[in-house]
Amino acid sequence: MTGLTRYPSNDALASHLHNLPDLKSLFAADPKRGETFSLSAAGLTLDYSKNHLTSETLALFEKLAEEAGLGDKIQAMFSGALINHTEGRAVLHTALRGSVDDSVISEGSQVAQEVAATLARMARFVEAIYSGQLLGFTGKAITDVVSIGIGGSFLGPKIVTEALKPFWQHKVKVHYVANIDGAALSGKLADLDPQTTLFITASKSFGTQETLTNSESARDWLKAAGADFSDLAKHFVAVTANVPKAEAFGISADNCFPMWDWVGGRYSLWSAIGLPIALAIGMDNFKALLGGANAMDQHFKTAPLKQNMPMLLALTGIAYINYFGATSHVLLPYDHGLRALPGYVQQLDMESNGKSCHNDASAIEHLTGPVIWGAEGTNGQHAFHQLLHQGKQLIPADFILPLTSHYPLGRHHAMLASNCFAQSQALMEGKSLDKAKQELAANGLGEAEIAKLAPHKVMPGNRPSNTLLMDSVSPATLGALIALYEHKVLVQGIFWDLNSFDQWGVELGKVLGNEVLSRLEDDSALLDLDSSTNALIARFRALAAKRREG
Numbered sequence: 001m002t003g004l005t006r007y008p009s010n011d012a013l014a015s016h017l018h019n020l021p022d023l024k025s026l027f028a029a030d031p032k033r034g035e036t037f038s039l040s041a042a043g044l045t046l047d048y049s050k051n052h053l054t055s056e057t058l059a060l061f062e063k064l065a066e067e068a069g070l071g072d073k074i075q076a077m078f079s080g081a082l083i084n085h086t087e088g089r090a091v092l093h094t095a096l097r098g099s100v101d102d103s104v105i106s107e108g109s110q111v112a113q114e115v116a117a118t119l120a121r122m123a124r125f126v127e128a129i130y131s132g133q134l135l136g137f138t139g140k141a142i143t144d145v146v147s148i149g150i151g152g153s154f155l156g157p158k159i160v161t162e163a164l165k166p167f168w169q170h171k172v173k174v175h176y177v178a179n180i181d182g183a184a185l186s187g188k189l190a191d192l193d194p195q196t197t198l199f200i201t202a203s204k205s206f207g208t209q210e211t212l213t214n215s216e217s218a219r220d221w222l223k224a225a226g227a228d229f230s231d232l233a234k235h236f237v238a239v240t241a242n243v244p245k246a247e248a249f250g251i252s253a254d255n256c257f258p259m260w261d262w263v264g265g266r267y268s269l270w271s272a273i274g275l276p277i278a279l280a281i282g283m284d285n286f287k288a289l290l291g292g293a294n295a296m297d298q299h300f301k302t303a304p305l306k307q308n309m310p311m312l313l314a315l316t317g318i319a320y321i322n323y324f325g326a327t328s329h330v331l332l333p334y335d336h337g338l339r340a341l342p343g344y345v346q347q348l349d350m351e352s353n354g355k356s357c358h359n360d361a362s363a364i365e366h367l368t369g370p371v372i373w374g375a376e377g378t379n380g381q382h383a384f385h386q387l388l389h390q391g392k393q394l395i396p397a398d399f400i401l402p403l404t405s406h407y408p409l410g411r412h413h414a415m416l417a418s419n420c421f422a423q424s425q426a427l428m429e430g431k432s433l434d435k436a437k438q439e440l441a442a443n444g445l446g447e448a449e450i451a452k453l454a455p456h457k458v459m460p461g462n463r464p465s466n467t468l469l470m471d472s473v474s475p476a477t478l479g480a481l482i483a484l485y486e487h488k489v490l491v492q493g494i495f496w497d498l499n500s501f502d503q504w505g506v507e508l509g510k511v512l513g514n515e516v517l518s519r520l521e522d523d524s525a526l527l528d529l530d531s532s533t534n535a536l537i538a539r540f541r542a543l544a545a546k547r548r549e550g
């Protein structure tokens with residue numbers, strides 16, 4: 001079965017896509033192709049001309065969008081409908097950056113007021129830290145803030161903080177700890193002073209094993225340094241939707257910043273989960289980040305499909321996934337600050353659209369969310385680009401490049417940019433057998449050698465990519481970039497008719513993890529799991545027992 005057979009225009013789209021000329025021919029036929037298939041919005045420019053498409057493809061995409069009810073379904077999100085129906089929740093992360101339909105506010109919901117109040121509270125907290133007003137248990141000013149969180153309560157804040165290093169205010173140092181591996185927290189604490197360190201427990205549920213355990217160990221570290229229970233208020237705040245659990249841990253309600261069930265974890269960097277970002281870059285820059293995302297929201301809501309950046313990214317992706325069997329998509333930020341972006345989009349996309357069940361509970365019979373991966377350029381060129389150029393799989397790529405650098409250094413940025421542009425060109429053009437032969441002949445090789453070597457130097461080309469440009473990485477352009485990927489994921493989920501906003505697959509791992517833990521920590525617990533897991537547990541227990549003995 002090819003494509004998305006539920007839609008009447010599927011067959012026309014499938015046959016159209018499979019009969020398109022190759023990319024080189026498309027470029028040869030239209031000298032203006034690069035311009036025609038480029039657009040700018042919210043401080044970003046997308047060149048999508050190196051994709052397998054023509055204006056007829058866009059018209060077919062439009063038909064498919066009508067058949068999928070795309071417009072209404074997007075509207076449903078912005079208007080606060082319970083589109084996360086398996087959890088009975090609205091999806092309103094866009095409200096955190098002021099993009100919400102009037103109906104959401106006028107229907108009596110307090111969404112907008114709560115968002116504004118939380119932003120004001122964040123601003124007061126940032127100011128209190130910056131001014132040295134917040135003191136630790138021995139009366140010294142707070143110098144370091146460690147955000148303890150994982151998944152959506154970590155990846156977004158971490159990548160934004162890293163990417164916006166040129167905007168750091170240097171009033172307080174911001175750190176992140178996510179992994180349950182003791183190396184993460186121990187490594188961090190080794191360099192910090194308990195008297196001047198404040199922890200943010202960032203957990204929507206306040207029930208995530210890693211975050212709670214790391215927070216408990218941080219609390220023990222403070223106690224070991226002489227802090228007593230009442231001192232904890234000076235060293236711990238939480239961002240959570242579960243205040244009673246935070247209180248049970250020892251963080252008073254006064255020290256809890258709110259989260260809401262209408263914000264999914266992987267969409268939460270715009271909320272108080274972004275507090276460490278605000279501490280690093282200052283509140284004005286944090287608001288500029290929200291502003292950039294808002295600009296992308298407005299573009300997404302209003303631009304027609306043919307000029308709509310998230311929709312075009314989504315639909316070209318669907319063409320490769322559902323009509324050509326692509327199972328992965330690579331993100332190639334040519335910017336050292338954006339090096340963690342692929343990891344961020346990995347959670348955003350794979351946790352949202354890694355699903356096998358349609359909204360009506362029927363089984364999905366086509367591919368859904370791809371594997372998202374990637375690394376910063378040019379590093380990746382010396383690692384995995386070989387497979388992009390000559391491997392057997394179709395892997396669409398997004399190249400991302402700021403046109404200027406915050407770190408002007410000789411010819412570095414021109415070299416970075418030239419590599420970025422040359423890679424997408426090489427993927428598209430490839431190298432023919434004739435060309436490979438000519439090059440070898442020009443190097444003086446004989447016919448027999450040329451015949452042996454030339455096929456190894458052939459690059460099929462015709463490999464698609466998008467190029468995303470911005471003038472520079474700034475709070476506003478980064479906000480727009482992240483919102484762009486959020487909306488791409490939403491649109492793909494709508495075409496696949498799945499719920500992009502739950503994550504039941506993650507839950508299973510958590511439950512089984514606890515079942516194994518109880519057997520690891522109790523030598524007398526029955527080993528009643530499968531024989532492989534039993535043997536692994538037995539090995540762990542045996543070494544732990546040996547270590548205990550001596």
Ligand SMILES: O=P(O)(O)OC[C@H]1O[C@H](O)[C@H](O)[C@@H](O)[C@@H]1O
Pocket residue numbers: 150151152153202203204205206207208211265266351503506
């Ligand atoms: O913020 P928390 O409730 O601690 O959740 C942290 C993370 O937990 C799970 O792994 C979910 O799959 C993520 O979406 C979530 O972001």
